[in-house]
Amino acid sequence: MRLSNALFLVLFLGAAWVQAEEEVRYKPYVLATAAEVKTKLQDEGFKVVGEYEPYTGAKVIVVTNEELKTIAAQSTNGGFGAVMRVAITGDQVSYTNPPYWANAYRMETELDGVVSALKNALGNNGEFGSEYGMTQNELRQYYYAPFMPYFDETVELATYSNYDKCVETVEAGLISEEGDKAQTQFVYRVDIPKKDETVFGMAVFGKSEGADTNVMITLNKSTGKPEHTAYMPYEILCSDTKALMLHGKFRIAISFPDLKMWPFMMIRGAPDGIKEAAKAAAQ
Secondary structure, three states: OOOOOHHHHHHHHHHHHHHHOOOOEEEEEEOOOOOOOHHHHOOOOOEEEEEEEOOEEEEEEEEEHHHHHHHHOOOOHHHHHHHEEEEEEEEEEEEEEHHHHHOOOHOOOOOOHHHHHHHHHHOOOOEEOOOOOOOOOHHHHOOOOOOOOOOOOEEEEEEEOOOOHHHHHHHHHHHHHOOHHEEEEEEEEOOOOOOOOEEEEEOOOOOOOOOEEEEEEEHHHHOOOOOOHHHEEEEEEEEEEEEEEHHHHHHHHHHHHOOOHHHHHHHOOHHHHHHHHHHHHHH
């Protein structure tokens, strides 16, 4: 039986519309336009929860709001996505692109309200960090290469008798300047509402191969400008009785999705260096 021309056209256009919907592609960062960054963020309802200088000439401001925390509470390990990171590198301002990270962290929505608030505060001069970007499905199922970790293949740093002990130990470890704990620095803490979950921001310093300066200087040579400074800092998540972190091979790759294997080989010790620093803080 032949389809009529009209019916064929309807089906064809319908299929094309679905494909177009599926082909929305996101990149990890947004180039901003604003000065007076902190003031404008606060005017749009964001709370500045931390800031630090990961390397010379760069500053990262970490913010959250009620939408971020509420949506974070709705998914497994959603606390990893409870903040947005704003970077000032020289005279360049950039920030993490909410739908990219919401999908990468398998959150329940693409954070439309956060998108609007960041645009109102800081402007939007276009997304960057990947030539073609990735679709929602690609981000939610992302892994860099065969046998590399997915989002849900987290690293367990330590187990505690209860949630409060996890939070107390990790926070104290990040603040401590003693022994192996001195290679990390506390950047922020966000408690996820109505859930035994807290996310911490962790800077890594010292001579570790995972130190922020080492990783960024090496990868900046491959990415060029705009720099991916809003990639940092890393997260430690207290979820119930466990301290977790995203595997370095996932966390770095999702932040630099277009890098070929050679730049990653140049920092091949970084994932283990980051993990060991986080373990020292958590134990």
